[in-house]
Amino acid sequence: MNIAEFRSGLREWFAHNDLSPGPDHSLDGQVAQLARVRRALYDAGWMRYGWPVEVGGLGGPAVLRAVLGEEVASRDLAEPGIYSMIEVLAPTMISYAPPALAAEMVPLLLSGAEQWCQGFSEPGSGSDLASLSTRAEQREDGSWLVNGQKVWTSLAQYSQRCVLLTRTAPGHGGITAFFVDMDTPGITVRPLRTMHGIDEFAEVFFDDVVVPADRMLGEPGDGWQLAMDLLPHERSTCFWHRVAFLYERLERLIDERAGLDKAPATVGTAAAAGATVNAGATANAGADDADLGGAYLALHTIRCRSHATQRRLAAGAHLGPETSIDKVLLATAEQRLFDTARDLLPGAVELTDPRWRSEYLYSRAATIYGGTAEIQRNIIARRLLELGKE
Structure with missing residues (x-):
C-alpha cells in the first residue's frame, strides 16, 4: 500500500469511527484515551502497517506509521508525546530483544494492552547520559541484580515494562540495557508533579531488583549503542x-x-x-x-x-x-x-x-x-x- 492509498483509506475510516476524547483531560484520561485509540487502530489494522510481520505487523514502509501519527495528532485524538513513545520503544525491542520476546511483547504495546516507559535519565545524568550510575551485577544463576534511581521517566506509574539502561562496567562500553517488568519486587515509582499540573514524569527506584538473563537487550555493553540507535526514531x-x-x-x-x-x-x-x-x-x-x-x-x-x-x-x-x-x-x-x-x-x-x-x-x-x-x-x-x- 502506498502513502496516498493509506492516507485516503485511513481518513475514510476516521470518517466512520469517532475516537474523539471525552471531557477528562487529566493524565488518567489521556492515558485511557491513548489505550482506546491504539486498540481501535490495531483492531482495524491501521496500527499494524509499517511494522514487521514478525512482531504482528502488516509490513510496508515505516513512513506509514508517520502518516498514521500525523492523522491522529491533527485530529487531537491522543496527546502526541505519549502516543509517540511507541516509535521509540517498539523499534528498540525489534532491534535488540531476542526475536521470541519481541514477537510476544511488541503487539501488546501496539494494541494499547500495555504502556511502556524508558528508564534512561538519572539525577545528575540527564544530558550526560553516559555518566549514569544505576548498577546491574550478575548473580551466580545468571540473573542480574539492579540497584539505582531513574528520574523524568514518562508514564512510569502506568507502565507494565521498562527499557532500562544500567552500568555493568566503566565507560560507554559498560552500559547494558534490560527489558524489565515494572511489577518486579524492589521497584518503587513516585510521580513528579510539574508546573503545568500533570504528573507525567516519575522517579523510579530499583532496590535489589532481580532481572532474568533473557531480558537483556543485546549483549553486555550494548546499552550505549542502543541509546544512540533510539535517537533517530525520537x-x-x-x-x-x-x-x-x-x-x-x-x-x-x-x-x-x-x-x-x-x-x-x-x-x-x-x-x-x-x-x-x-x-x-x-x-x-x-x-x-x-x-x-x-x-x-x-x-x-x-x-x-x-x-x-x-x-x-x-x-x-x-x-x-x-x-x-x-x-x-x-x-x-x-x-x-x-x-x-x-x-x-x-x-x-x-x-x-x-x-x-x-x-x-x-x-x-x-x-x-x-x-x-x-x-x-x-x-x-x-x-x-x-x-x-x-
Whole structure:
C-alpha cells in the first residue's frame, strides 16, 4: 500500500469511527484515551502497517506509521508525546530483544494492552547520559541484580515494562540495557508533579531488583549503542507527530483570535486582569498577523526539516549529530507558538483556559527535554560546524 492509498483509506475510516476524547483531560484520561485509540487502530489494522510481520505487523514502509501519527495528532485524538513513545520503544525491542520476546511483547504495546516507559535519565545524568550510575551485577544463576534511581521517566506509574539502561562496567562500553517488568519486587515509582499540573514524569527506584538473563537487550555493553540507535526514531517520526499537533494548535489559535475580534465588547475576566478587548479593532491587526506569520514560519521550517529527516531515515541513512538541528528548531517553534497564543488571547493562559495554560507551561520545557538547547547548540557548533570546544 502506498502513502496516498493509506492516507485516503485511513481518513475514510476516521470518517466512520469517532475516537474523539471525552471531557477528562487529566493524565488518567489521556492515558485511557491513548489505550482506546491504539486498540481501535490495531483492531482495524491501521496500527499494524509499517511494522514487521514478525512482531504482528502488516509490513510496508515505516513512513506509514508517520502518516498514521500525523492523522491522529491533527485530529487531537491522543496527546502526541505519549502516543509517540511507541516509535521509540517498539523499534528498540525489534532491534535488540531476542526475536521470541519481541514477537510476544511488541503487539501488546501496539494494541494499547500495555504502556511502556524508558528508564534512561538519572539525577545528575540527564544530558550526560553516559555518566549514569544505576548498577546491574550478575548473580551466580545468571540473573542480574539492579540497584539505582531513574528520574523524568514518562508514564512510569502506568507502565507494565521498562527499557532500562544500567552500568555493568566503566565507560560507554559498560552500559547494558534490560527489558524489565515494572511489577518486579524492589521497584518503587513516585510521580513528579510539574508546573503545568500533570504528573507525567516519575522517579523510579530499583532496590535489589532481580532481572532474568533473557531480558537483556543485546549483549553486555550494548546499552550505549542502543541509546544512540533510539535517537533517530525520537527525532524523526516522533517529531513529525509533534509538528502535526502544533499545526492543529495554530489553527485553533487563529479561530479563537478571530472569535475575539467578532465578539461584542465586554468587561469580563480578561478586562479585569488589565487586558482590553476591543471587538473589531484593527489597530493591532498588522502586529497580530505578523505574530501568527512568525509562528507559522517557525512551524513550517521544522516541518520541512523533519520531512527531510524522515526521507533520509527511510532511505537507510545513518542519522547523527545533524538531528540536533531538528531538536533546536522544534523547541523554538513550540515556544514561539505558545508565546503567540499568550499574547493574542488576553487572559486565556493566565486565567480562563486550563488547556492553553497547561500547554503553554509544558512548552517551557521544550528546550530542556530530549537534550537541552545549550547541549544541542554545542553539538551543532563542535560536530557540524567544527568550531572546536571553545
